[in-house]
Amino acid sequence: MASGGAGDDDGGIPLDIDNVHMLLQVEHEQIQKRTFTNWINAQLSKRCPPSFVSDLFSDLRDGSQLLDLLEVMSGQRMIKLVNINISDIIDGRPSIILGLIWTIILHCHIEELANTLSFSSRHSSLDSLSSLDSWSGSPVPASPVPGGRTSPLHRRFRVSAKKALLMWVRDQCQRVGCSVSVRDFKSSWRSGEAFLAILCSLRPQLVDLSLVRSRSNQENLEEAFHLAERELNIPRLLEPQDVDVKDPEDKSIMTYVAQFLQYSNDMPSPDDHLQVSPSERAEEVTCWLQQAYQELSESQTATEKSSFAEKYQVFQNFADSFTEQRKPVMTLLASIRRRPEMSQEQCALKAAWDRLEEECICLGKCS
CATH class of the missing domain: 1.10.418.10 (Calponin-like domain)
Structure with a gap:
């Protein structure tokens, strides 16, 4: 006679729908853990000196590797963590840590890359x-x-x-x-x-x-x-x-x-050999960003006494136009962030971008 199925006297787990779902969730967590750990280590290898995560759920507890990761992804020194329940990280809660790392991957890596896509x-x-x-x-x-x-x-x-x-x-x-x-x-x-x-x-x-x-x-x-x-x-x-x-x-x-x-x-694009050097390209993009900043400032001044709807329309027009033309800027910034040192032209480009970004945020709040 055939032996009994799972859930009989052999102590097996009954394979009802809830247990199947639970097993699948555990399997997905393990795959996420391996993938996210590999991704983190690929990013941390860019640091000087590089750092390394062995166990995703325990190595983030003191926050140091998490700060290292955020610094690599943002290109800026991180001072504090915002809106993160530290006790969950200290306890090594898988769902919280996997969710946190996915948020970093999605917003700091995938979305930034997607923004550089040509939308034509x-x-x-x-x-x-x-x-x-x-x-x-x-x-x-x-x-x-x-x-x-x-x-x-x-x-x-x-x-x-x-x-x-x-x-x-x-x-x-x-x-x-x-x-x-x-x-x-x-x-x-x-x-x-x-x-x-x-x-x-x-x-x-x-x-x-x-x-x-x-x-x-x-x-x-x-x-x-x-x-x-x-x-x-x-x-x-x-x-x-x-x-x-x-x-x-x-x-x-x-x-x-x-x-x-x-x-x-x-x-490189097929005609890169006909184009200017990286430093010259950085200078050109910096000039364009400075012009965009000037345009935004002038728009803000011109609409100072306008209605909210008019201010919003001006800001929306600028934002749409800027988004359409931002691919070379985002591509250059992404490559700059991966370099341990920046040239003078690249530093100027990053400063021009940060300035324009701050002005956009300010105008967005005002409108």
Whole structure:
């Protein structure tokens, strides 16, 4: 006679829906822990001297590695932690620490990278976003601004970093003729084909996509992670067994995929040899930022006695125009933050950005 199932006298756990959910949650926590720990160590290796996290739930208790991480991501010295329950960190509560690290990854890494994306992408990508069921929310019209100032994307969507990253992935896949349907950051990645398609788009000579269908999921994933680490210097945050599961952990996959976008942003454009040096480019962008600051100041003065609605409209027009043109600034700032030392021109660029940012915040409060 067949032996009894789980929950009989053998002491097994009954596999009812609640227990299955609990086991899946624990599995996702473990994958997040490994991925986030790898991501943190990749960032902390940029410090001088570098630091290292061995156990995510215990090594953050004194706050020193957390401060190190925030300094690397912001490019500024951190003095104190804000709105963080220190007792939860001291106790090593997994949900709190994983949530905290995900917030840092999303806002300081993924969103910053997504902001550098060119929003003049293919209409097909934009149209396909509207059909996605993975995220809540529907197209929201942007604030009214003069014609020609905003991109098609801004006119139709307020796009989250998650959607922007997905749109970038789909563009990479289309670029190399990959037919895989990437609809989310979960099961769409299980076969490994999407990772290899991104690699093929960034470095065509590295990958033969015709071999993908003849290999197993784990073989494709191993190939992608190995090539990304060896050829693109992208830290191996995931293992094949983390992705080749029925319900992959989406935050971990997003964290890893964002590194490919960073690599893409750091790649020289085809005509870079015809362009000016980094120092000259920093000077040009600094000049543009100073002009933008002057424009903002003049707008603030001109609307001093205007109504709230008029002030808001002026600020909104400036913000939309500035957002559209900020890609070179964000790209340069991101590369500057990764350098241990900055040139005089790069210091001037960062100072000009900080000044404009403060003025925007001030005007936003006033309006």
